[in-house]
Amino acid sequence: MQHIKPKGIDRELKKGSAELLILSLVESRARHGYELCKLIEARSGGVLTFRAASLYPLLYRLEDRGWIQGRWVEKAGQRRRRYYKLTPAGAGVLASQRSTWREFVDAINRITGGEHA
């Protein structure tokens, strides 16, 4: 996969995996939108980036589905931000998406890795 340029990752793949990324990132604790952006960029080593115009609609969609919940929080010395946390329903979806993703990656690996074996 090295020769696939990061920015050229297929739109659909990115869209499908984006939900998984967000759900995973808010699993341990509630995070706000900008934080999510920075985390995705940092942890993917700059391979994955989100623009605000893509991230927020995704957050709202997940929220509409009841998988995450946004709440305005005012922390001492900071400005008010909207924090998203995983809901019980979202946790269920995350678990199932994770296993699907693993199966998918395993399958791909078995196919693509077979020639190296």
Added chain:
Amino acid sequence: MRDFKDVVRRTLVRRNLPAARETEIVEELSEHLEDRYRELRARGTPEDRADREVLAELDATDLTAYVARLPSAPGPVPIGGGSRASIAGGLLQDLRFGARLIARERGAACVVVATLSLAIAANTIVFAFADLLLLRPLPLANIDRLVAVYSIQAQNTDRQPDSIPDFVDMRSATQTLERMSAMTRQPVSMTGAGEPRAINAAYVTANHFRVWGVSTVLGRGFLDGEDAHGHEGVAVLSHHFWKTQFNGAESAIREAVTLNGRSYAVVGVLTPAIEIGNISQTDVWVPLEIDASARRDELSLAVFALRKPSASLEATQAEFRALAEGLQKEHPATNAGRQYRVLSGRDATVGGSTWIILALLAVVVGLVLVVACANVATVVLSRASARHQEIAVRIALGATRARLVRQFVVENLLLGIASGAVGLLLAYGGLSAFKALSTESYFQFLQINANLLAFVVALSIAAPVVFGVGPALQASKPDLNEDLKGGGRDGAASVRGGRSRSILVVAQVAFALAVLVASGLIVRSVVALEHVPLGLDAADMLTMRVRFDPPGYTADAQRFRTIESILDRLSAAPGVAAASASRHLPIIDGEPSRRFAIAGQPLPEAKDLPWAFEAAVAGEYARAAGVGLLDGRLWRPEDRASGWGVAVVNREAARRYWPARSPIGEHVTMTDADGRPTGDPLTIVGVIDNVIAAPEAPPPPRIYRPLAVRPMASVVFLIRTAGDPGVAGPALRSAVREENRDLAVSDLRPFSDQIASELRTQNLIMAMFAAFAAIGFVVAIAGIYGVTAFAVTQRRREISVRLALGASAAGMARLVMGRSLRLIVIGAALGLGGAAALGSAMRSVLFGVPATDPLTYAIVVAVFTIGGLTATYVPARRVTSFDPAAVLKRE
């Protein structure tokens, strides 16, 4: 750094998102962009490049695609005219938007629906009465030309029946009426068909049904000549009597009924449509034989007539005024002061005081409706104030004022329809309860019909629309500069709205207070009526009526022997402490008023002779009725020897006619209306305590005479029971049975029940006034609460600033309360003025309480003070929980 909020807003603005959602998205996204910009700048990116990169963050279809799917709120606003289709579509959109807003602001909607539905229910109930009494067509074919002729005495306007000779004179003299009929009702004994029983007969002239224009469902009415002397007896049955007595069999018209021993051939059955009001109590109709030699001072006939098509009601009235004057001159002893009153058939079916009560109820519920509508207008204004920013945005986007007003009106319409539906249900419940509690058969005809439904629909549409347009016009005229700046919560719009709200609160308090005072006066009147001392002991007293009709009883001596024998049997019956017989049931039945001359006093003119109600009693009357014998005695067996030439007078007669001395031993002679003696002098042997004749009048003078002198066909037995009156009942019935199996016994029941049912209608009317007043009060208090609570919310920034500057919370609460209380005081002052006007208008229906009754006023003012203080204190107290720092930061 540029204003990213503005950038985001411009990206979203064409989408018309719901305001709250848009605000959130704008805030969240703009923060993100600001964070990004700061970060880029911190890394050393030049300003213009950072700016470009940040703007690129928004450059994606995802956001617009997402936003496009969100439900858009205030809809695309049509600018300018628009086709008919788009107007209809817009209306549908208004409806949808209105419904959504109402669902969102459930609290306010509930307040509006609750208050408005109560007011609509109250108005609907009163309208149901008006519908029954005034609007519904009477089942009389000739109603347009039908008139009723009453006698009235100059000094009061009570409608009285006419005398038979007067009727004969009217009938021969009138030029404006073409047919006159007369009716008199009388209970009779029916025998020959199972148990003997007392039934109600109406004696009518042969043309009566044709004058009324009522038809028979079976057979025929009376033919001319059937009311002539010596004609064989014929009878027409009422529909309900035919159903119960003859099982509705068509063969009934070949049968006969025996009334007071005389046989009447049944010739027809009357339509059931006629069975309204007290006419429904009539079981059988028989011809009335007009005896021109009857007494002119006995008023017994209800007279009806048909106006000639050429004569107006006014012409008839004028004719009968002249006629009355002629008869006054001709028969001064009987007709002095007697006038005739000609009423249209419609007016005749509604009692005189019914009009006043109905009008008063209409005023009261009308005021309640005004209070409720003022409340609705307050809520609308408050919501409009809270929405002024939304309205300003919509106007800036090109919405016309008409379009905004339409939106408001549509919202109110939805609330009105919901209130109408709830109100109809409440009215149905109220009417059902009234019917269940009322003893008047007429009120059983109260119903929810097309008239009523139309009224409710009209009210639920008109009230909210009319009261919504004013606030809507005001709200749709915002100060764009102020309102668009945002944060203008204390701005000009709410000041303007505040003034209107203040006026509405003042109006609510004023109207509700007037309603409360008027209803309070009615309640006090009815309570006073109930507490009028009767003069006798109604507890543990049973009464029953027994008829001594022909053919079994034709002679007075024979009747009296039977009465004495029954009294003996009753006195010996178990559970009976004392038994007596009377010609009339005290208080409930009217007694005849008689004139008399006092021996040894100069004889005045006939019209100035002393008068008294004449009662005729036998047995232990004083003990049985529980009336104190103040002096002397009642009848003794020895009085029989003197031909019963004895009498007892009551305390009032003694006070009036024998002031400062005892009447015992005095002699009086009963006279006719012309002052001619009608019998031998009577010796007064006792003085008995007063018994009232009607709750609303002081006890009249009364003269008691032995029943033996002139026993009537109908006698009432009064029995004081020693224990449970329920136990004595069967014993009384069997005592009469043992005497004669053919005697018709009726109305065996406790006297207290009969007094209570006399007052039942008044109690129901009182309950209605009280309920309507309570509704008015609750609605007004809800209005005061709403306005104060709204003021606290609107002024929280101002209050917070003051609190931050060191003002005390208690002081702020006082400030808020003070403003509301000032409005209440102004409203109360106006309301007291209105109440005084209303009170003086209703003076004629008040009893035992002056129109300016200080207690009523004091209670109403106290109730309002407590209610008003509570309604302002509860919301004002919220001020003390304000955290000025938090409020100011948020704003």
